Amino acid sequence: MFKVEVDPEKCVGDEECVEVCPVDVFELQDGKAIPVQADECLGCESCIEVCEVEAITVTEI
Secondary structure: OEEEEEOOOOOOOOOHHHHHOOOOOEEEEOOEEEEOOHHHOOOOOHHHHHOOOOOEEEEEO
């Protein structure tokens, strides 16, 4: 399992993580990415790679 967090102070809402995630972990709400299905995370870290502002952390738990 993985813990997925998005720093709302850093997130610019460009939807890159929403688009790249193979299991639809993220959803855009009020212009920010929210990990609405974090329990589905595969730990591939694609979201981290596409986030230019380094707002996402994925930690194995």
